[in-house]
Every structure is written in structure tokens, then in C-alpha cells.
Amino acid sequence: MKKRGIGFASVFYGTGYGNGFPDISNAIAELGMDGKITIYVGATEVGQGAKTILSQIAAEVFSMSVEEIIFVCEDTSITPDAGTAAASRQTYNTGNAIKIAAENLREEMIDVAIERLGLNSRVGLAVKNGRIFLKTFPEKGISFEEIALLVGDQHLRRTGSFTAQTTQMDEDTGEGAPYWPYTFSVYGIEVEVDTSIGTIEVIRSVCAQDTGRTINPKLVEGQIDGGFAMGLGYAIYEDLNLQKGKIKHNRFTNYLIPTAEDMPEVEKIFIENPESTGPYGAKGIGEPVTLAVAPAILNAIYDAVGIRIKEIPVTPDKLLIALKEKEMEV
Amino acid sequence: MKLEVVGKSVIRVDGLAKITGKAIYPQDLFMDDMVFGKTLRSKKPHAHVKIDISKAKTIPGVIKILTYKDVPNNHHGVLLKDHEVLCSKKVRAIGDPLAFVIAVTEKIAKRAIEAIEVTYEEIKGVFDPFEAMKEDAPKVHDGSNIIYHYKLRKGDVEAAFEKCHAVVEGEYKTSMVDHAFLQPEAGLAYKDGDSIVVCVATQYPHFDQLEIAEALIMPLEKIKVINTAVGGAFGGREDITMQIHLALAAMLTGKPVKTIYSREESFEAHSKRHPMTMYYKTGANSEGKLMAMKAKIIGDTGAYASWAINVLRKAGVHATGPYEIPNVKIDSYAVYTNNPFAGAMRGFGAAQVPIGHEQQMDMLAEKLAIDPITFRLINCFTVGSKTATGQVLEESIPLQNCIEAVAEAMNFSKKTEGAV
Numbered sequence: 218m219k220k221r222g223i224g225f226a227s228v229f230y231g232t233g234y235g236n237g238f239p240d241i242s243n244a245i246a247e248l249g250m251d252g253k254i255t256i257y258v259g260a261t262e263v264g265q266g267a268k269t270i271l272s273q274i275a276a277e278v279f280s281m282s283v284e285e286i287i288f289v290c291e292d293t294s295i296t297p298d299a300g301t302a303a304a305s306r307q308t309y310n311t312g313n314a315i316k317i318a319a320e321n322l323r324e325e326m327i328d329v330a331i332e333r334l335g336l337n338s339r340v341g342l343a344v345k346n347g348r349i350f351l352k353t354f355p356e357k358g359i360s361f362e363e364i365a366l367l368v369g370d371q372h373l374r375r376t377g378s379f380t381a382q383t384t385q386m387d388e389d390t391g392e393g394a395p396y397w398p399y400t401f402s403v404y405g406i407e408v409e410v411d412t413s414i415g416t417i418e419v420i421r422s423v424c425a426q427d428t429g430r431t432i433n434p435k436l437v438e439g440q441i442d443g444g445f446a447m448g449l450g451y452a453i454y455e456d457l458n459l460q461k462g463k464i465k466h467n468r469f470t471n472y473l474i475p476t477a478e479d480m481p482e483v484e485k486i487f488i489e490n491p492e493s494t495g496p497y498g499a500k501g502i503g504e505p506v507t508l509a510v511a512p513a514i515l516n517a518i519y520d521a522v523g524i525r526i527k528e529i530p531v532t533p534d535k536l537l538i539a540l541k542e543k544e545m546e547v
Numbered sequence: 548m549k550l551e552v553v554g555k556s557v558i559r560v561d562g563l564a565k566i567t568g569k570a571i572y573p574q575d576l577f578m579d580d581m582v583f584g585k586t587l588r589s590k591k592p593h594a595h596v597k598i599d600i601s602k603a604k605t606i607p608g609v610i611k612i613l614t615y616k617d618v619p620n621n622h623h624g625v626l627l628k629d630h631e632v633l634c635s636k637k638v639r640a641i642g643d644p645l646a647f648v649i650a651v652t653e654k655i656a657k658r659a660i661e662a663i664e665v666t667y668e669e670i671k672g673v674f675d676p677f678e679a680m681k682e683d684a685p686k687v688h689d690g691s692n693i694i695y696h697y698k699l700r701k702g703d704v705e706a707a708f709e710k711c712h713a714v715v716e717g718e719y720k721t722s723m724v725d726h727a728f729l730q731p732e733a734g735l736a737y738k739d740g741d742s743i744v745v746c747v748a749t750q751y752p753h754f755d756q757l758e759i760a761e762a763l764i765m766p767l768e769k770i771k772v773i774n775t776a777v778g779g780a781f782g783g784r785e786d787i788t789m790q791i792h793l794a795l796a797a798m799l800t801g802k803p804v805k806t807i808y809s810r811e812e813s814f815e816a817h818s819k820r821h822p823m824t825m826y827y828k829t830g831a832n833s834e835g836k837l838m839a840m841k842a843k844i845i846g847d848t849g850a851y852a853s854w855a856i857n858v859l860r861k862a863g864v865h866a867t868g869p870y871e872i873p874n875v876k877i878d879s880y881a882v883y884t885n886n887p888f889a890g891a892m893r894g895f896g897a898a899q900v901p902i903g904h905e906q907q908m909d910m911l912a913e914k915l916a917i918d919p920i921t922f923r924l925i926n927c928f929t930v931g932s933k934t935a936t937g938q939v940l941e942e943s944i945p946l947q948n949c950i951e952a953v954a955e956a957m958n959f960s961k962k963t964e965g966a967v
Contacts, residue, residue: 225919226905229869230897259753263780269560276552283557293756293772301751391699394938403949405957423956425949435556455724462592462641462885467814474727486952490945497553504894512905528720
């Protein structure tokens with residue numbers, strides 16, 4: 218028999234290393250002779266979209282397109298340390314460092330522009346599409362390329378650094394401010410349980426994701442789909458079959474992860490509520506998006522068949538045994 | 548503030564290279580005169596070990612076989628330096644690295660691995676963290692197997708439970724899982740003058756640089772890490788796997804050295820998500836307000852600490868779920884066993900606890916005959932809430948909006964559905 222049920226789960230997730238450990242990101246912004254901006258930063262693109270998100274933050278500072286940003290993050294000898302690509306911290310921490318570096322560079326470029334244009338102050342200036350100009354008289358302006366030429370071989374190059382604020386917790390009571398910011402995520406999931414063979418299929422899924430401010434909607438959607446798949450695998454498939462320290466399931470023929478066929482359409486709702494300490498209000502979402510999936514599935518299984526499974530993964534054999542036990546109780 | 552680039556679905560800047568196959572992963576790297584490395588790994592979970600490389604090193608085409616004797620400083624680890632680069636006397640988990648063979652072809656390296664004689668003198672292992680916590684349990688390292696205990700104490704939970712209208716209890720268990728990233732580990736290292744260059748796919752190139760420099764006892768600036776395209780990570784590329792082996796091999800042979808892990812080796816080489824056992828007791832008053840919560844969480848970190856301390860701390864802090872609870876008592880422990888080591892994995896301790904706290908929430912809601920959405924709305928964090936650690940949530944706390952948005956999208960009717 219096929220039975221359906223729905224379940225919900227809410228989570229929070231504290232960004233960063235936490236507990237007062239210095240969580241530092243460093244970045245460099247440089248004006249090139251071609252008027253393009255190069256960002257040097259040791260932040261890894263692991264597939265999460267860091268290169269794109271962080272380029273967008275730099276591009277926003279100069280009101281220019283992402284194509285005008287050259288992003289260098291691959292070589293430790295030319296990039297400053299920006300911490301690990303983990304703890305959902307790159308958008309928040311490194312995004313801030315890049316924003317600061319880019320703003321420092323922009324101010325320096327404005328200084329050059331003011332001198333060259335013979336202006337009296339910074340008031341009323343705009344930076345847009347590779348030019349610095351007077352808003353009320355746009356002809357009075359200078360291109361980034363011209364600024365680079367004026368500065369010549371010295372290269373305009375500025376650094377930015379950001380350190381997140383957390384405190385060490387009290388050893389006996391745990392009191393303190395261990396992480397910041399917190400990101401929230403809620404899932405609602407409908408499952409269909411086949412009680413004859415013990416399988417579970419997700420019929421429907423909705424995710425409401427707090428993003429602070431969404432830097433790139435498509436990339437957040439991608440994170441939610443990936444996070445959903447990982448949560449689904451955690452809840453009902455993935456089993457290393459560990460025996461006396463030996464991983465018996467060590468290939469994808471027996472360590473099962475969800476495939477495209479197992480993935481439902483995940484309905485995504487972004488909840489924007491800017492975080493003042495985040496770059497343009499953004500928070501990290503890489504981990505939060507996956508956390509509520511498995512518990513929502515477990516709650517949906519209960520709603521469907523009245524069985525509370527307290528050990529994951531809920532593989533068909535486990536579910537069938539639990540269904541049998543429930544039948545015998547009745 | 549009018550934003551021009553932020554908020555737009557800009558196409559991934561790394562996308563074209565990846566979908567056209569032009570992105571360079573470490574597997575794709577080749578250099579003239581390049582040779583191959585292969586790792587010999589322990590087949591036993593807990594044993595004193597002796598290895599004899601005399602036969603293996605005479606195989607034609609074998610250039611050098613690295614053992615612990617070749618490692619200037621044989622320790623590494625993200626927090627505690629409890630990993631050996633190559634095991635010296637004892638193995639603590641299946642998959643622990645014992646030797647690194649460098650040969651002119653991969654095939655010869657494989658043959659040499661098989662020709663190395665390993666003598667194991669097995670020691671009783673411990674695979675259950677509860678057993679490992681006992682005084683007389685086999686010790687995985689020198690000291691106690693319990694490496695961390697996080698305590699959170701707020702209010703008086705026992706007194707509060709007595710006044711609760713409804714109380715639920717449960718024991719929840721999560722399993723050890725793998726990151727299952729698509730690209731297994733691979734890397735290439737070479738000498739550039741008196742520097743060593745290591746090309747790998749890693750999450751944190753500057754930390755790899757530091758760990759390589761420390762193990763080789765070389766100045767930091769003489770180590771350069773080139774981070775290639777990375778085929779997924781999810782926490783599984785935070786701990787060192789092959790980086791030091793490759794750097795040392797390049798340093799001692801003067802040749803570019805490449806290694807590629809198979810999927811099976813990848814499963815053995817990198818960290819896993821901590822399996823946790825979580826006891827929960829949660830109570831609410833008749834209005835549906837959470838009054839007390841108690842949790843005890845045991846995390847199995849396997850043979851090495853990796854990030855266990857930070858993971859169990861994060862689990863402890865997040866154990867309440869996103870709810871205001873006036874009385875809270877949480878204890879979380881990180882414990883060594885002879886299982887594969889656990890470390891960072893997406894969620895980092897905050898992935899396990901919702902399996903407990905969210906089922907507790909539904910069980911309590913059912914007992915109180917309140918639907919699960921309303922019950923969460925009654926208790927969820929909002930601006931001005933205090934977490935169990937006493938932290939004031941002073942801005943950007945839109946949890947209520949998230950819950951309401953999901954309920955609406957699911958057409959959930961608070962009055963008629965919910966509690967079964």
C-alpha cells in the first residue's frame with residue numbers, strides 16, 4: 218500500500234570558525250593597465266560558486282560588469298590567506314574582505330581622478346562602467362584605463378581584511394556569542410511510503426531559505442538542489458556498511474547516493490532580511506540548505522505510516538522491520 | 548541602496564571551462580620526466596606494525612620508497628597533530644598510510660606496494676564510542692579516548708521538567724557518511740629551484756602550505772600550493788591526504804611526482820561525517836511553550852581528531868534547534884575509536900542534531916495536540932531572542948517568515964492537519 222505524509226523541519230546555522238577563534242579573510246584589489254580590476258584572494262572555488270559570488274561583490278563596488286573583474290585564487294604565492302572554503306564563511310567573511318579591498322582601491326582611484334580633473338572635492342562623483350565622473354556634468358570624467366596610465370608602473374593596489382566577531386564560550390556553562398551571523402532554513406516535504414517494499418519517495422518539497430541578501434539567485438537555487446540531494450541521501454540511502462573499522466561500501470555501486478531520478482522538484486523561496494555586517498547584507502547558505510532535509514523526511518514518514526524512525530538512513534529493510542513490528546503491536 | 552550586480556543571476560565565471568572540459572583538475576596534469584606515487588595503506592584497524600621494503604625497492608623502475616624515516620617532522624592534523632604522515636610504529640585505522648612508493652610507472656608502483664612486507668601485531672580495537680569512553684577501553688592514542696566535552700548549562704532543567712505539561716524523550720542515531728564528491732583526490736608536486744610546488748584540489752591552500760612546510764621543516768615561502776579546479780569538497784578536502792607525501796617525494800627525488808586515488812582509496816583516505824548518538828529530553832508547558840531541554844551527544848571521531856572538537860562544539864551549540872528554551876543542559880563528547888576518522892562535512896555537527904531536535908518537536912506537538920507549524924511558531928527565534936548560550940539575536944532573524952512561507956506553499960492548514 219502507498220501512504221503519503223508531510224513533515225517539516227526548521228534549523229539555524231552559525232557561520233564561521235566560531236568560539237572566538239580569529240576568523241580572518243584577506244584580499245587584494247588591483248587596477249590593471251587595461252582598466253580591469255583584479256582580485257587576489259586565497260578563497261577556493263569548490264563548486265559552490267565562490268568565484269562568481271565574490272566577483273559580483275567586487276563588480277558591485279565599481280558598478281561594473283563581472284566580465285571586468287579578473288579573479289585570481291589558485292596560487293598561494295600571489296594570493297593572501299582568506300581562510301578555508303568551509304563553515305559557510307566565504308560569502309560572508311571573504312565577501313567582506315573583498316568589498317573592503319575594492320572600496321579602498323576605489324577611493325584611491327577617486328583621489329587620482331580629483332587631481333587630474335581639477336575638482337574641489339569628492340562630492341557628487343559617480344563610479345560606473347569603468348569611469349569616474351561628475352554626476353551633474355558627465356563629460357567631466359576619467360576612465361579607469363586613463364587612471365592606470367597616469368599612475369603608471371606603481372599600480373594601484375589595495376588590501377582589505379575582515380575578521381568575524383565571536384567570543385569564546387565559558388568552559389563550565391557554555392555562555393558566550395560563539396557564532397555570527399546565524400542563517401535559517403525551513404523545509405516542508407511530502408513523501409510516499411510503499412509499505413509493501415519499504416521504499417520512500419519524495420513527492421514534493423519546499424525550502425524557505427534565509428539568505429540575508431541573495432547575491433546570485435541561480436547559485437542559491439543550485440545550492441538548495443545540491444543540499445536537498447545530500448540531505449535525501451543522508452536520510453534514506455547512504456550507508457558505508459562499516460564493520461570493525463572497515464568500509465564495506467566503498468564504491469558507488471554499493472554506497473548509494475541520490476541520482477537525478479530520485480530528485481523531486483524543490484520549490485525555493487528566498488527570505489531576504491539583510492544582515493548589516495554582511496557584504497550587501499548577505500549571509501552564507503552553503504550548509505544551512507541541507508540541514509533540515511533529513512529531519513523533515515523523518516517527520517513526513519511518521520505522518521505517513523505512524524512510525525518514528527530514530528536511526529538514519531531509513532533503508533527499506535529497516536522500514537519494513539519497523540512496519541512489521543507496528544503491525545504485531547496492533 | 549540600488550544594486551546593479553548583486554542580486555542578478557550572473558552566469559558562473561568558471562562554468563564554461565567546466566562544461567567544455569577545459570578546466571584543469573589535478574588528474575589532468577602532466578610534466579616531462581614525471582613519475583608516479585602510490586600509497587601503501589594499513590589493512591588492520593589497530594596494530595603495531597613493521598614494514599620491510601628491501602624486496603620492493605629492488606624492483607626495476609622503483610625510484611624510492613618513502614617511510615616514516617624519511618619524514619622530517621612526522622606529524623600533521625588540522626587541530627591536534629595526531630596524524631602521522633607515514634605511520635611509524637602503530638596503525639589506528641584501516642587505510643592509515645604506511646609507505647609511499649615512487650616509480651617510473653603506476654603499474655610498477657602497484658607491484659612494489661604488493662612486494663612490501665608488512666607485519667601486523669594486532670591490538671584489541673574499539674569501534675563503539677560508548678565502549679571507548681570506558682576507563683579500561685583500548686587506547687587509540689596515548690591518553691583518554693575522550694578528547695572533548697562541551698558543557699552548556701542554563702537555568703535548572705530538572706526543576707523545569709517537573710513543571711512541564713508534556714515531556715518527550717528519544718535516542719537518535721546518525722550514521723557515518725562520505726562526502727561522495729565526484730573527483731577523487733589527485734595531485735602533482737615538483738621542485739622549482741629550491742622551492743616545492745604542490746598542485747592539488749583543496750579547500751584551503753594556505754593551510755596545506757603551512758602543513759607541508761611544517762612536515763618538511765622548510766620555510767613557508769619555499770612551499771607553493773597551486774589549487775587546481777576542485778571537483779567538490781563538502782569538508783572532505785580539509786585534512787591533508789596526499790599533499791605531504793607528494794611534496795616529500797618531489798623534494799627527495801627531484802622529479803615531478805603524480806598520484807591519483809581510485810574511488811576505493813578515496814573512501815579510505817579522507818574524513819567522514821561524525822556519527823552521533825543523541826539522547827534528548829524536551830518539555831513544554833500547556834500553552835506549548837518549550838520550558839526545558841536536556842541532551843547528551845556522543846560523537847565518534849574515529850582514529851583521529853581532525854575537527855572533532857569544533858564539530859562537537861557546534862553540535863552542542865545547535866542542539867536546541869532554533870528555539871527559545873529557558874532551561875537547557877547539554878553535554879557533547881568527541882571520542883576516539885578505531886573507525887575511519889571523521890572530520891568536516893557540510894553541516895559540521897549542525898547536520899546531526901536536527902535529526903533529534905526536530906523529531907522531538909513533532910512528538911511534543913502531537914502530545915500537546917498542537918500542529919507542528921504552530922508549535923514551531925510559538926517557540927522559534929525572533930529578533931531579540933536569546934540563544935541557550937545567552938547570545939542576543941539582534942538582527943536578521945527571519946525564521947518566522949521561513950516557517951510561514953513553507954506552510955503556505957505546502958497549503959498546510961494549521962487547524963485541521965498536523966498532529967496524527
